[in-house]
Amino acid sequence: MRTDSSRRFLCCSFLAVVLVAPLPGWAQRGMNPIPQAPAQAPDNAVTATLMVTVRDETGGANSTIALVTLSKMEGGMFNQATTDAGQVQFEGIQPGMYTVKVSAAGYEDAQQTVNVDFGIIIVPIQLRPTAEAQAAGQRPPGLPVLSPKAQKLAGEVWKDLQQNKLDSAHASLQKLQQLAPAHPDVSYLFGLYEVRNNDPAQARVYWQKTLELYPKHIGALLQLSQASLQENKPGEAMPFLNTAIEAAPAAWRPHALMSQAFLEQRHYPEAVKEADRALELGRNQAWPVQPLLAQALAAQGNKERAVQVLQSYLKDHPENAGAQKMLDALRGAAKQPPSAPPPPAPASPPPDDSRLQ
Numbered sequence: 001m002r003t004d005s006s007r008r009f010l011c012c013s014f015l016a017v018v019l020v021a022p023l024p025g026w027a028q029r030g031m032n033p034i035p036q037a038p039a040q041a042p043d044n045a046v047t048a049t050l051m052v053t054v055r056d057e058t059g060g061a062n063s064t065i066a067l068v069t070l071s072k073m074e075g076g077m078f079n080q081a082t083t084d085a086g087q088v089q090f091e092g093i094q095p096g097m098y099t100v101k102v103s104a105a106g107y108e109d110a111q112q113t114v115n116v117d118f119g120i121i122i123v124p125i126q127l128r129p130t131a132e133a134q135a136a137g138q139r140p141p142g143l144p145v146l147s148p149k150a151q152k153l154a155g156e157v158w159k160d161l162q163q164n165k166l167d168s169a170h171a172s173l174q175k176l177q178q179l180a181p182a183h184p185d186v187s188y189l190f191g192l193y194e195v196r197n198n199d200p201a202q203a204r205v206y207w208q209k210t211l212e213l214y215p216k217h218i219g220a221l222l223q224l225s226q227a228s229l230q231e232n233k234p235g236e237a238m239p240f241l242n243t244a245i246e247a248a249p250a251a252w253r254p255h256a257l258m259s260q261a262f263l264e265q266r267h268y269p270e271a272v273k274e275a276d277r278a279l280e281l282g283r284n285q286a287w288p289v290q291p292l293l294a295q296a297l298a299a300q301g302n303k304e305r306a307v308q309v310l311q312s313y314l315k316d317h318p319e320n321a322g323a324q325k326m327l328d329a330l331r332g333a334a335k336q337p338p339s340a341p342p343p344p345a346p347a348s349p350p351p352d353d354s355r356l357q
Helices: 004-017 131-135 148-162 164-181 184-196 198-213 220-229 234-247 253-264 266-287 289-300 303-316 322-335
Strands: 048-055 067-072 077-082 087-093 096-103 111-117 121-126
Touching: 048 067, 048 096, 048 111, 067 087, 077 087, 077 266, 096 121, 111 121, 148 164, 148 184, 164 184, 184 198, 184 220, 184 253, 198 220, 220 253, 234 253, 253 266, 253 289, 266 289, 289 303, 289 322, 303 322
Parallel strands: 048 121
Antiparallel strands: 048 087, 067 077, 067 096, 096 111
8 A cells, every 4th residue: 555655755756866858969968868877987097979970861860859879788778868950979988889779750770889999989870761651651750950059059058057047048048049939949948947947837838839849859748747747647647658658669768757657546557567668678777767666566466576676776776765664664564464353243233324425
C-alpha cells in the first residue's frame, strides 16, 4: 500500500532530478543535459570534442530533432543529447572507441563506430526515411533551423537562466524574438524564463504555443507533461507523453514520465513496463528511475524485486534517505510473520442497511 509520504518523496525527487527535457544543440555547450556522475579524468588527461552532424538522404543538413546516443565500445552509455539544426556536440571525451547511434521519427536508426583520440572530431551520419515514409511520399517534418546569430543568442539565454540572471535573459529573449519571431525554440525558452520568474501559468502558455508551431517539440512535450504530473493530473500528461514517445522512440525520459503517470493512476503493470523500458533505453543514465520502478513493483505486490531494485540503487546513491526508508519498510514487512486470524465475532443481528452510506 502506498503512503502519502512515500508517494510525495518519489514524485518530488524523481521529477526534480530525472525529467529535465533534453537540451537543443545550442544549449549543450558548458552543460550536460543528462544527470550523471562520470569518472573524473586526471588534470593532465587529453580529451576530445565530438561533433555529430546529421544529414538527410540528399546529403543536406537534417533539421528533424534526432536523439544521438554516444556509447563506449566496452559497454555503457557515455552521453545522450538531441540535435539542433542537424548537429550536436559532446565535449570532454577521453580517447577510445565509441559508438554513435542516431534515432529520429520517420527515419531508420543509423549507427557508426568512431575512434576518438584528441582535438575536434566531426562525425557525419546520414539518415534514410523509413519504408512507411517513402511509401507515403512524405519527408518527415523537421524543426526550423535557427540562424547562427540566433543560436548564439539562444545559448546566452540558456546560460543566463541557469545562473538566474533573469534581466539579462529577458533582454536576450527580446532580441531573439526579433530575429526568429515564429521559431518553436524561442517560445520554449520564454516558457523556461517564466518558470524562473515564478509564473508557471504563463510558462504553459508559451509551451502550448511551442507545440502549435512544432507539435513534436520534445522539450515542450516533457515540460507540459511534467507540469501536469506535479499538479496531480496524470490523465492530462498522457497525450503529451504519447506524442513524445512517437517523436523520440529511443529517448528514455518520456517512458519514465509515462511510468509516473500510470503509477499515479494505479495502473501498476503499465507503470512497471514503462519504467523497465526507460531503464533499458537509458541504461546507467536513467538511474533515477529505479526508485519509481521499486514503488510500482511494491504496489503490484512484487516486493522481492522491489527490494532488489532499491538495493542496487542505494549502492550508488546511499545518500537518498527516502529510498532507504522505503527499503527498510519493505524488509520489515517481509520479516513480519503472518498475523493470526481474529477470533470469531459473537452472533449479532444483520446490519441496518439504512445506515450504510
